[in-house]
Structure formats: C-alpha cells, structure tokens
Amino acid sequence: MNRYLLSIDNGLTETKAVLFDLVGKEIAISKAPTPVVNQGPRSEVDMDRQWDITANCIKAVIKQSGIQAGQIIAIGGSGHGAGAYLLDKAHKPLGMAITSMDERSADLVEAWSQESIHACDLTCHPVWAGQAIPILRWIKLNEPERYKNIAHVLAVKDWIKFKLTGRLSGELTDASNSGLINLALKAYDPVILETFEIHEMMDCLPPLSHCDEIIGHVSQRVAEETGLQEGTPVVAGLFDVVACCLGSGIVNQEAFSMIAGTWNINSAIEKGTEACQGQTKCSLFADGIQFIHVESSATSAVNLEWFIDRMFRSLGQKTLPPEELYLLLNQGVDQLPPSETGLFYLPFLHGSHLAPNISAGFTGLKAGHSVFHLVRAIYEGVAYAHRMHIDLLRAGGVKRELAVLSGGAANSPVWCQIFADVLGIKVATMEASQTGALGSAVNAALAAGIYADYEEAVIAMTRQSSAFYPGPDSALYQENYLAFKTLLGALETIQ
Template structure:
C-alpha cells in the first residue's frame, strides 16, 4: 500500500490535478482549460464553474492513477496569484471572480499616482490592477451593490480549499502577493485599506494560515463531487510562483527561479527587505521568514503558442501534433547560427511594463529570411524580455549566477541554450513535467509530517534533468542584438510619450 499526495493547480491557462508519490514521482494527472471570460479590460472567472472543473480533474486523475483514494494522505493546492474571489453572507459567490489579468482598475492606479497615494512603505510593492485593493475599490465605485454583499475575501486556491473543507482562510504567501499583508508586521494591514478608502474590508479577510498548516478535511459533499475520501487532509496551499520555485528546487539564495510560460516570471529569495524598482513585487516566502522578489510580465512562451496557432496553423496548413511541430522547430532553428539573422522580435502580445508603447512585432525581416529565422528571433526576444526583468532584480541586489528554468520553453533544448547564452548563466531544468504541482506536493508532504523541513523534502522530491552553460562568443553576439532590442523599445516609448 503506497502513500500519495494529490495536488491541484488552478492556473489561468489550465486547471490541473496531479498525483505524486511522497518521494516526488508523478503517477497521474488530468487537466482542463480554465475558462476566463475576457471582454474589454475585464477578465473574469465563474467561481462555481471553476470549482466544478476542479472537482472534475481531481476525479479524473484518481481514475487514471488506479489507486485507492484512501491511499491519498494529503491534498495540496496552488493557484494563480492575486485576483479576487468573494463570498456573501450565505457563502455563495457575490459575482464572478476577477482574475489577476483584469485591467479595469488601471485608471484608479493612475489617479492614485497623481494624488501621491502609495502603498510602498507598507507593502514594499506598488499596487497593480489585478490585486485585491484596486479591484475592491473599483467595485465600491462601480458596483456598490456587489461591494456591500462581500463577507469573505479569497484568492482562487482559498476558494477551492473552502469548497473542499468548508473552512475559510487566506494563506500568507497569497495574501502578501495580493497586497493584503504587511511584510514587516507579517499581518493584514487595516491602514493600507484605509489609505485607499476600503477599510471596511478589513473585517472581511479570513484568518491567515501557513502553507504547511492543515486547512481542514474533505467534507462528505466534496467527497461525492471529487472522488476523494471523506476526511482526507487538505493543507494550506501556496501561490503558484512560489510553488514553481520550490518544484524547481529553489529554496535558498543561490539561484533564480525562471518561469517561461504564459507569464515571464523571474524570482529571487532574500532574507531582508530591500527597496526595489517600481515594477518589482515583494512577498513573503513560504517559510514566512524570508522574502521572494518577483519581476514578471506576460511576455514569455505564450508568444510561441500564439505564433503556432495563428501563423503556422492559422490557415489550416498544418495537420500535425504540437509535439512533432516543436521537434521540427527545434531542428530547423538549431541550423541557424546566432549571427546569421538580425531580426528582432518584440514579445509584447499583451501589455507589459517593459514598454509603454511597444506591441508584438518583428523588425528587420529581409527577403532571404524564412519562418524559422522568425521563430529564432521569437526565441531570442522572449529571452531578452527575461533579461530585462533580471536586470531589475540585479539592480535591487538580487544577484545570482545560475537559474532553474521551468515552463513551456524547457521543451526545447535550443531555447534553453539560448536562455543560457543570453542571460550568461548556467540554466538548469528538472525532471518534473508539472513543476508547480510538485512544489505544492513538497509543501503538502511537510504539512502532513512526511518530511521535517523544506530542504530535506526538496532534496528527495526534486531531481535535476539538464544543465546548459553559456558560450562567451554567442553571448557577445546576443548582447549586440539586445542593445538593438532596447534601442527599439526606447525609440517607441519616446515617440509615444
């Protein structure tokens, strides 16, 4: 009889359930696309549908695993950071959840900036539109009836944990990332809410809990819906960026954790708070003693997905699986040397703080170029965007000489080498195909007493796969291209200003 951990990952792209052994071996998984309703600046999620889909993937993963649900000794949960999931007095959703990709509160941020209102002294981060405070303020002004109904404030994983256990809580790392927790006092901060005119929301915040706390136990109702045994232990959860760091084996200050997926996420851990760039976010790390610094934007491997779907497959010419297509792309790009093409790609399909005015675009295409020259430029442009974020981390004193890379880009050996050459550092990948879920499994294993500490759990559960080392000559070529990449951004930003 084995022991297993089931981990839920409520991402903005997919909702997953992954089952692991307690030593980190993946047994089975199931996923379904997360339904995000986008209209104008709004990006919303139906909370009941999100729960229904989560219950579905849990049941499917158990079915695929062929294990007895009684052998699942713990359930962990991670999810997209920030956003807003609210319940009313009878514990029903007040309205659709507002996701972290929502931009309706941008004008509020501009207004607060004009007024000199800043949360930085209390939060060590500047608010952004997908966080709870701007969203709550927007609701107060534009949907007062909804605002008045709010009784509980959650992030996505807190909502799913509530549906599993019936217990309300908000976890430290998620609360901190959402701008609801003071990283100095390590507690919720009513004064910050008061600064933005929503102090009445302080009493709507559930009790704080740690990642390694027991959040509760699966109820009879949730057992029927998910296939989990009644009474199965559910742990406190962790927000996805930290889950990915842990699942990559990053727990100390010796390396960065880089995620090249829908988002371009670059993180480093520090023991002390530091004043950082305007775009940098700081939140409590999983141990509650240290801090994780995050530089991110939606400028990463999502660009390749867009190119494949809208260019290569856009007119129906490719009746081929994505896995086969990735191999072809890797093979063809590997035959093009870094210095053979000067095409510059701007990975700004979505709005990014890296540029005020730049949008997704190719520069320097010539008659001799083909689609693979363009794809190589896309690979390079994404890595350049990561470098811009890493330079911000370095400027704040978060300096590392190697990094663990996760996300879609790790499916390409060529892309991993490009990352190493452009960032001029060792790049490590791990064996886990579901890095965030594995990081959640690490937290869950500690919560249920399987391991005494994070280092021991990571040492057993996380395994390195490949190491890529930078080439000095290629780095020199890439730095010339990077200079041009920055020049084009600066030129467009000045014109737009």
C-alpha cells in the same frame, strides 16, 4: 501500502491535478484548460465552472493512477497570484472571478501613481491592475451594488479549498503577493485598505494560515463528487511562484527561479526586503522567514501560444498534434543561427512596465524570413524580456550564477540554450514536468509530517535534469540584447 500526495494547481492557462509519491515522482496527471474569458481589458473566470473542471481533474487522476483514494495522505494546492474571487453572504460566487491578467483598473493605478498614493512602506509591493486592491476599488466606483454584496475576498486556491472543505481561509504567501498584508507584521493592516479607500473590505478578508497548515478536510459531498476519501487533510497551499521555487529545488539564495509560461516570472529568495525597489514585488517565502523578490510581466511563452493560435489554429485548418507541432518548430529554429539581420520580436501582447508604451510586433522583417525565423525571434524576444527583469533584480543587489527554468519554454532545449546565452549564466531544468505542482507536494509533505523542513523535503523530492551554459553565441546575444533595449528606447520616444 504506498502513500501519495495530491497537488491541485489552478493556473491561468491550465488546471491540473497531479499525484506524486513521497520522493517527488509523478505518478499521474490530469489537466484541462482554465476557462478564462479575455475580452478587452477584462480577464474573468466562471468560478463554478472552474470548480467543476478541478473536480473532474481530481476524479480523472485518481482513476488514471489506479490507487485507492485512502492512499492520499494530504492535498496541496497552488494558484495564480492576485486577482479577486468574490463570494456573497451565502458563500455563492458574486459574479465572474477577476484574474491577475485583468486591466480594467489600469487608469486607477496610473492615477494613484501620479498622486503618489501607495502603501509600499507596509506591503513592499507596488500596486498593479491585477491585484485585489485596485480591483476592489474599481468595483466600488463602477459597480457599487456588487461592492455592497461582497462578503468574502479570496484567491483562486482559497476558492478551491473552500469547495473541498467548506472552510474559508486565506494564506500568507498569496496574501502578501496581493499587497493585502503588512509584510513586517505578517497580518492584514487596516491602514492599507484605508489608503485605497476600501476599508469596508477589512471584514471580508479570510483568516490567514501558514502555507503548511492543514486548514480542513475533504467533505462527504466532495468525496462523492471526486472520488477522494472523506476526511483527507487539505493544506493551506502556496502562491504559485513560491511553489515553483520549491519545485525547482530552491530554498535559499543559490539561484534565480524563472517561469516562462503565461507570465514572465523571475524570482529569488532573500533574507530581507531591502532589494525591493521600483516595480519589484516582495512576498513572503514558504518558511515565513525569508522573502521572495519577483520581477514579472505577461511577456513570456504566452507569445508563442498567441502566434501558433493566429498562424495555424484560427484558420480552422487541421494542424499537427501540439507535441508534433512544437517538435517541428524547435527543429526548424535549431537549424538557424542567432538573428544577425535585425529581426526582433517585441513580446508585449499584454503590456509591461518594461516598456509601458510599446505593443507587440516584429521589426526588421524581410521577404526571405520563414516561419522558423519568426519563431526564433519570439524565443529571443522572450529571453530578452526575462533578461530585462533579471537585470532589475540585479540592480537591487540580487545576483545569482544559476537560473532554474520552468514553464513551457523549459521543454525546448534550443530555447533553454538561448536563455543561457542571453542571461550569460548557467540555466538548469528540472526532472519534474510540473514544478509548481511538485512544490505544492513538497509543502503538503511538510504538513503531513513526512519531512522536518523544506530543505530536507526538496533534497528528497526534487532533481535537476539538464544544464545549459553560455556558448559561442553568447557574445552575439549580448550585442543583440543591447540593440533590443535601444530599439525599445527609440520606440518609446515616438509613442
């Protein structure tokens, strides 16, 4: 009887359940929009609704695949990093979960920066508004009753694991990304919480597990709700950036991992933390030995989604199915040369430390420009923002000659070529359409004893599909990239 691995991926855009065989072949997928509510600086999720959606995806993927639930040998998970999913003493959600896109604590973070309040020497992580630490401090200051009732502080995948098993557990890659642990000790440190005046939360943090530990088993109630088999092992899981590295076949220092999705995420694995500087974030890698260095901001393919929503869907008019619309846009963009007319798109809808005082917008727009010119400018602007993050990694000594691209942009050959031309290095994409979910399956395979280590697992389970090299347009893109940065510098001076 064939055996399978189930991955649950709780992202900010979509919630997915993906079934893989033991060599990484995708058997079935079920997905649904994540019920994120964005209003002003707030970005929140109804936790019970999120579980219901996840449970429905699990049930649907089992039905779609036609397998017996008992053939699933382990359940892996990944989720968006940071944020705060809070429970009370009765293990009930304490209000809406707060996601990593939330900006309500931005002024608090800025004040800490001005006063040089940080714990970077312990966490190797700059503080930013979407992390649990500033969120908890904001709640303490602004919602004191809610703060008093906090009993458990979880990440999104920890909430899903709790619903699956009834057990509360944290996990090291996620906790390190949230700035909650002393990276050298790989453990919670009361000094960190005391630094930000939230020491009361020390007893609210869940016990930490290594990502490939089995932390519990599917309960009878969940088995009845989802169609899973009671007793199926549930693995601790991964911070989604680490999962994407594994799903991209990266386990050492050979390549950048780039995710072009809701977030613009650029990462590389290093043996130490020395390259972490400025806004570069440093978290534990899956093996618990190496470190993943991350440069990121919400400046990637989310810009295209916003443009499509505002240009087409919000008008209430009937539009093409998404696949046909993306194909049409890519065909139109592919017919255009690189922008030579000074048309730029600034991909800062949600802000970024790349250009703290600049909002999103087009510059250089002329009457002769079509919708395809605008979309190409978005593709280019997003690629420039990724390049800025990559350059910050390079400035810290993290250099690679290959970048593996995942996320929505990886489905567009013309966009992949723009990335290669802008970065000036080879860009590869993967055979798997869901690299984060595949990385979780790789991790689950290790937990189930299928493979001896991560290197053996990624060799068996991951495969590259396409490669893009800097072409004739690369020289022009280097000039345009410099012009893009000059434009940002000029705009910063007048904000």
